[in-house]
Amino acid sequence: xxxxxxxxxxxxxxxxxxxxxxxxxxxxxxxxxxxxxxxxxxxxxxxxxxxxxxxxxxxxxxxxxxxxxxxxxxxxxxxxxxxxxxxxxxxxx
Amino acid sequence: xxxxxxxxxxxxxxxxxxxxxxxxxxxxxxxxxxxxxxxxxxxxxxxxxxxxxxxxxxxxxxxxxxxxxxxxxxxxxxxxxxxxxxxxxxxxxxxxxxxxxxxxxxxxxxxxxxxxxxxxxxxxxxxxxxxxxxxxxxxxxxxxxxxxxxxxxxxxxxxxxxxxxxxxxxxxxxxxxxxxxxxx
Numbered sequence: 001x002x003x004x005x006x007x008x009x010x011x012x013x014x015x016x017x018x019x020x021x022x023x024x025x026x027x028x029x030x031x032x033x034x035x036x037x038x039x040x041x042x043x044x045x046x047x048x049x050x051x052x053x054x055x056x057x058x059x060x061x062x063x064x065x066x067x068x069x070x071x072x073x074x075x076x077x078x079x080x081x082x083x084x085x086x087x088x089x090x091x092x093x
Numbered sequence: 094x095x096x097x098x099x100x101x102x103x104x105x106x107x108x109x110x111x112x113x114x115x116x117x118x119x120x121x122x123x124x125x126x127x128x129x130x131x132x133x134x135x136x137x138x139x140x141x142x143x144x145x146x147x148x149x150x151x152x153x154x155x156x157x158x159x160x161x162x163x164x165x166x167x168x169x170x171x172x173x174x175x176x177x178x179x180x181x182x183x184x185x186x187x188x189x190x191x192x193x194x195x196x197x198x199x200x201x202x203x204x205x206x207x208x209x210x211x212x213x214x215x216x217x218x219x220x221x222x223x224x225x226x227x228x229x230x231x232x233x234x235x236x237x238x239x240x241x242x243x244x245x246x247x248x249x250x251x252x253x254x255x256x257x258x259x260x261x262x263x264x265x266x267x268x269x270x271x272x273x274x275x276x277x
Contacts, residue, residue: 061241063161063162065164083164085164
């Protein structure tokens with residue numbers, strides 16, 4: 001399986017480690033009302049979609065960047081990859 | 094006082110060399126390394142006159158060199174300065190940047206060949222990277238027999254593999270075995 005790294009091009013998936021759902025980037029505000037329930041969801045509950053999924057991969061044997069990879073969990077087809085720092089910066093705007 | 098003897102990463106008293114057909118492997122014990130990372134929003138400095146390179150590229154200027162290791166991060170190398178406090182020298186050249194001494198964490202093996210073809214044949218056996226994309230002036234960090242290494246194509250006929258110092262013996266074994274098998 002090859003992952004299209006936005007900076008480095010196609011790289012072997014063995015160079016990466018997998019974390020999970022990219023929604024983990026959206027950590028709830030601990031000071032907001034209902035934070036305990038929000039953190040319960042954040043820590044314990046995951047969607048498990050059969051199909052297109054956005055997930056976090058770490059380029060451990062490479063440039064040590066975090067990527068948001070869009071992958072089809074049924075076919076293992078990789079539909080795209082972005083730098084997580086860019087995704088985070090884009091979401092903050 | 095105990096008598097202490099300096100040893101190389103491979104535990105020898107002198108850097109190791111070996112020749113396998115067209116390929117020459119040598120341990121580069123004199124290479125000093127320090128990492129340089131920019132702080133948020135900081136402009137890139139030009140330490141020792143080096144124009145810090147773009148993604149997956151390497152540059153050299155005299156005894157100094159720099160290669161890209163990540164966004165806003167480079168490894169700066171200096172030939173023959175391993176015995177000196179190179180990180181302090183680099184910090185003086187790059188005020189405000191995050192500089193970390195790296196010399197003692199890594200081992201560098203230089204591979205030379207009379208022509209480029211044996212180097213590319215060796216790369217094809219060692220790393221899961223298309224050797225044709227690793228032309229002179231390119232560098233890449235990748236896995237080599239489960240070890241994390243930097244591969245630098247210093248020129249058409251010269252290649253450097255920089256790996257973790259504690260795995261120097263395994264890395265030498267991997268490189269020398271692959272080079273020896275290319276002789277057959």
